[in-house]
Amino acid sequence: MAVSSLPDVYEARLGDVVRAVRDVLRRRYLVLVTIALIVMLIGVNLTYLIAPRYYGTVLVQIDPSQDPLSKSRNGPQADLASEAIETRVTALQSLDLARAVITRLQLMRDPQAKAEVARALAHNSALSADQQIDVVANWLEKHLTIAREKMTYVISIRYSSTSPEMAARVANEFAAAYLDGMVNNTTGTASKQSVFFQSQLNQLASDAQAADAKVAAVEARTGLIAKSDTVGSITDQQIGPLSVTMATTQSVAAQAQARAASARRSVAGGKPDTIADVRESRTVIDLKTQRMVLMQSLADMQQRYGEAYPDLIKVREQIAQIDQQLAIEGKRVIASLDSEAGAAQAQAASLHGAMEGLRSRKAAEIEASVTLQSLQRDADSKHAAYDRMAAATMDTRQASQSSFAQAQIIEAARVPDAPYFPRWSAMIALSLIAGTVLGLVVIAAQEVMVSGLTSVQNIEGDLGQRLIAAIPLVKNTARPADLLVSRPTSQYAEALRNARATILGVKGDNPYKIIAVTSALPNEGKTTTAYAMARTMAINGARTIILDTDVRSARLNRLIAAAPPAAGLVEVLSGAATLDGAIRSTDQARLDVLGVSRPHFTSENLFGSDRFHGVLDELARRYDTIILDLPPLVGLADGRFLAALADAVVLIVKWKATPQAAVRAAISGLQSDHANLIGVVYSMVEPMAHAYGSSAYNSAAYAKYYEGRA
Secondary structure, eight states: OHHHHHHHHHHHHHHHHHHHHHHHHSHHHHHHHHHHHHHHHHHHHHHSSSSEEEEEEEEEEOOGOOGGGGGTTTTTHHSSSHHHHHHHHHHHHHHHHHHHHHHHTTGGHHHHHHHHHHHHHOOOOOHHHHHHHHHHHHHHHHHOOOOOOOTTEEEEEEEEEEEEEHHHHHHHHHHHHHHHHHHHHHHHHHHHHHHHHHHHHHHHHHHHHHHHHHHHHHHHHHHHHHHSSSSOHHHHHHHHHHHHHHHHHHHHHHHHHHHHHHHHHHHHHGGGOHHHHHOHHHHHHHHHHHHHHHHHHHHHHHTTTTTTTTTHHHHHHHHHHHHHHHHHHHHHHHHHHHHHHHHHHHHHHHHHHHHHHHHHHHHHHHHHHHHHHHHHHHHHHHHHHHHHHHHHHHHHHHHOOOOOEEEEEEEEOOOSSSBSSSOHHHHHHHHHHHHHHHHHHHHHHHHHOOBBBBBBBBIIIIIIOOOOEEOOOOSSOOOOGGHHHHTTHHHHHHHHHHHHHHHOHHHHSOOOOOEEEESSSSSSSSSHHHHHHHHHHTTTTTOEEEEOOOOOTTHHHHHHTOOOOSSOHHHHTSSSSHHHOOOOOOSSTTTTEEESSSSSSSOOOOGHHHHHHHHHHHHHHSSSSSEEEEEOSOOOOOOHHHHHHSSSSEEEEEEETTTTHHHHHHHHHHHHHHHEEEEEEEEOOOTTTTTTSSSSOOOGGGGGSSSSOO
């Protein structure tokens, strides 16, 4: 069960994270948009202040096939290897090439070059003319980019300048100077190699002639024929065919002997008919046919006439003559087989003798063939060396007279139409991205710095209390409770109705008559929420009175839009005024107020006396609901006395502002006083927050149900 629930837990946590991020972005999107726009504007302004730079680009293709020397080395592929290409790249970045470009373009007269030289002279006034050229060469190298185009044989030469014409001009000159240098280097090297190769070629020719003479002398003496890898002779040519013939003859002789021996055994056993040659003889077949006919006649005569019949004797004589002829024919066949076996054996013996003679002659030729083969290999190697050297000599002779470079310009630099830096669109996009990232960082920092409670989980999960409602923040009005009448379908009014339904129950079956509204700290929206809650009760038909028991603050008077009363709760409790004289009606039907005429500071426990109990009892008889606006709980004792007298206590927590430690302290105090804390109400919640509506959903999905956001 635990394993199967893991995916659900993971999805729930991931969903919480996504919703939390979305909640933050919805609440703080103005911060994000503002920072992003500011950074983008700064980036745009900086972009316009940056001097544009242009690229002049030349593409040079390496082509070793135009180098005759490549045939005398390892071929063009050696010049096209990665190491060779990188070597060309390094050569293009040499200071010598940069000096050549400076000379050819007379760049020492260029204003930017003069400025570089002036800066160098400011540090060292003793620079020579060559050193000044080196300064400009180094300056050129800083703006020069040489790179191989991916894995091709193309090298790009790219020069950066604030002048598009200068960028193209310098890039083209670098390519031209490099190609000219390659031609000069190749020609000079080829001339030196040509002289050396010719001397080596003459020596190799003499060595090859001497080796050929040695081979010819051995061939003439032994009669052997030397080849590039073997030594042949007439004996070798005869042995092969003779071996085949001898093997065939020996096989035939063995078969003939086997047939003759088998025939003799059959005759000795009295079964000449088992001899295949006898059975297959035409004469034997005819004689056997005649004998069979005579045997049938003999049988008929015996059956008809008996043994005394004259023709019967004659038939028997004929059968005896046929048997005698069959015996003679069998002997003749056996004699023929013996003759064939003897002839085959004699032929095999003759061939064997001839083979032995050839083998004796071959043994005598082996020693001479080893010497001849060694001489032939030596001669072949000298000829091969001569051929290679001859080819190299020809190549270097051609290269010394050639003006081709091993590279060619396939695309010259043109004056660029647009700068490569800064790119306006890219800089604006980058500025926007940077601003967005900075805005997200600022939002994250703001969220990290928030020490208050912000979600349903903070109340119900961390504190173990029920979240009754989340009252949205109302801006640009000093009396949010007026929205209950002017905009009864607003989010603010709906939140108060949800609070009433949660406290009293949907059917109004909760017996809460005295409801205390308090907070952990001052300025939490406690009084505003208490008055709005009392007004909601009255709108829904309950006779309601709200008591301002926060006598040191006395803020309720500001919300009911009336002048401070001449007598209030303090005067009633002190006996200076009657209850009827202190209660005032409001512009809301069925809602009265027992306020405070002015802030009152005293160490006397006003609410611990029997007189206050009597006031509550009297009010309970007159009204359906009594709302007590209590002082803050943390640091003040009055609120704790009053909370213990109420049927239900509602704790107001300012969203994202009240520290959790303060809320815990207030809850702990209420629990220790055995006050009936029925839940927590978030005040001043941003409408886009997930805590709104005391659920895990923000108000965006319910926008069509509300009359505006407040």
